[in-house]
Amino acid sequence: MELFNLAVESIFINNILLALFLGLCSFLGCASNLKTATGLGLAVIFVLTITTPTNWAINEFLLRPGALAWAGFPEVDLSFLVFIVFIAVIASQVQLVEMVMEKYAPALYTSLGIFLPLIAVNCAILGTSLFMEQRQYDFAESVVFGFSSGLGWLLAIVAFSSVLQKVKYANLPKGLAGFPINMIVTGLIAMAFLSFAGLKLT
């Protein structure tokens, strides 16, 4: 039940995109086409679900203070290496996923196209890992947190992309078109998501 609450919280209440502002660059860049937006969202879910637990394991057994006790170095504290290790893990896992997918699921691979490599520098991925480390989740929690953060991101980008389809036909003042209206639309979607605040299942 606690895991379910965590999932609801990271999908709706603390939506990684609308409340924590992570992954905005690719969000604004890829939203104009609903199909690519959905593909990107699915790729983000996938990558988040595998990188967050991997980073959890690395942090738990190698980096956090006292983590090297099993190897006979209980005083070693490597936690300052967190950033560089996490980003390396993310980049190499994205590469790995890309190669495996190309071999065994070529259809999915071609439909995701260039979005897979782009995900490596998506702040949502690194951000989720860093939040996972900061909030000290355990293994099951980190799996759920990674997956549901990705799902929240997918929901947000699909909602935004659908709204943009309509905005295209609106008659906007000249300066408002483009980036400004995108931000305002995002703001309104974020406001809608605020109504989930305080939602808790017991």
Next chain:
Amino acid sequence: MSFRNSKEWKTFTEPIIHANPISVAVLGICSALAVTTQIIPSIILMLAMTAVITLSNVIISIMRNIIPSNIRIIVELVVIASLVILADQLLKAFLFDISKALSVFVGLIITNCIIMGRAEAFALSNTPWMSMWDGLGNGLGYGYVIIVVAFFRELLGSGSLFGIQVVPDFIYAMGYVNMGIMLLAPGVFILIGLLAWLENALKAKGGKR
């Protein structure tokens, strides 16, 4: 030739005004928005960001002739990540409270697209000296947008500036209430949208004249 006409000055001011990384190129807004509820953390983030982007531009520019082009992204990431670790450790050592307030967003400087973008677009093809000015300009261009946003958010959201209350008590007594939404996510999105609109409108007007 005075300093204001030099190439350095142009490289420095270009990203602040005409090619602002946030409001024109739409890069790096990811990490910018979450910390802008108050001015002081925003200034610190700006300083960290400017230091990282300037140094990473210089280092990558020095190495630009020896980096093999097919692994350059990894090399750039390693340089940037090491600099961010330095910045984070310095903040933790000397400004612990603010580093707590910034939480994971110092680390997220790594994935800030501005730094990667400048490394790719500028530092790989220019001398270290020019790259330094480009880095400084981009860092400050980024900083000025987040400080403007933080100014409005702090003023409207908590009625204070730099942590000091500026909205006098008698206005509250007359029924004025802080706009809580400015401190929450939707407020920022809408605020940035309006600021970018204002900027576009001003530019269009200046172009006509």
